[in-house]
Amino acid sequence: PHSGARAPGDGAPERPRLGSGGAVATGFPGAMLSEVLLVSAPGKVILHGEHAVVHGKVALAVALNLRTFLRLQPHSYGKVGLNLPNLGIKRAWDMARLQLLDTSFLERAGNTALTPEQVEKLKEAAGFPEDCTDHERLAVLAFLYLYLSICRSQRALPSLDITVWSELPPGAGLGSSAAYSVCLAAAFLTVCEEIPNPLKDGEATGRWTAENLELINKWAFQGERMIHGNPSGVDNAVSTWGGALRYQQGKISSLKRPPALQILLINTKVPRSTKALVAGVRSRLLKFPEIVAPLLTSIDAISLECERVFGEMAAAPTPEHYLVLEELIDMNQHHLNALGVGHASLDQLCQVTMAHGLHSKLTGAGGGGCGITLLRPDLERPEVEATKQALTNCGFDCWETSIGAPGVSMHAAASLDAPVRQALDGL
């Protein structure tokens, strides 16, 4: 167990300890600087507990095997470059200019959220063009903030190019911004030798120790704050640790040995406002407390029952366990409808999958957005394909993926799939 989410200012990172290598002592990070780093981090879905979690109940969040990939290329061109092919962003800053910036306002970075005045200073450093979108601004600000805050421990800021490419659709509630912050934090901490490169010679993938992950998560939380203002911290925690997490009132703990479930993740592409949906549940709770409070209590019990079943499955999974998981999904989906966060597109999603004998629920805020369908291990390939086709015919995007994916990882180039390598190199 570990705690990831903190109230603002509480338990956020200390200034990271300096690495023990000569690199930090001399200010010249030596060999590390010639090495390309390839980092990835997963997105997340909420299995159970969305909305109820806002009212102090348990939520179960799991890492999704759709990942964000980062390539860090150190060089000596005196520039720092950021390429975000998904967002069409390609920017570079002169090291000389960044080096001259007075970054003392970042002294306490990592401990508290930046004040609006400090964010203004960062915006000046970014030098945004007039036609910059909000998306671009936030992605660039989080990048510069993490780069300057983490790398200012070096005598000379490292000259490097960063490319980040994601399999996750942005703005779909799948934790794409958290995965971005986690990748950036891990890459900068590694290049500055605040944490070691966990990739051993000849291995495909390396993972950091719990202590190093704690540091990555703390910085990633700061990046998330830059993008989202006041995030709960669950997204960056799932992306850092991977697997499955239980979240309640800011306390996060890992579930031991969650089952490797296969799911369909479906994006209805119906836009929704999380804020409005959360407010809607709150007003329904105020209007009908006797009716709505028991729904929230019941959702809490569903999360606990799911956690209990996962525990049993770790020992010996049986077909009956999957049937229980399906029943829990159905009950929760009905509760979420009763809370008023359903949508015609989500009803259609549930009906289409039910016609193929599969059970689905919304995930995240509802009102459109994404849903998940459990794929039992006994399913035949043609059934899965037919369901995916039927969902695609509704105009939905559909991914077949697993949950409980590993958290932030370092990769050897040869271990990455060709499309990922292409997306990261083709710039």
Ligand code: MEV
């Ligand atoms: C959104 O992904 C999940 C909600 O429970 C909102 C929140 O927890 O902040 C609907």
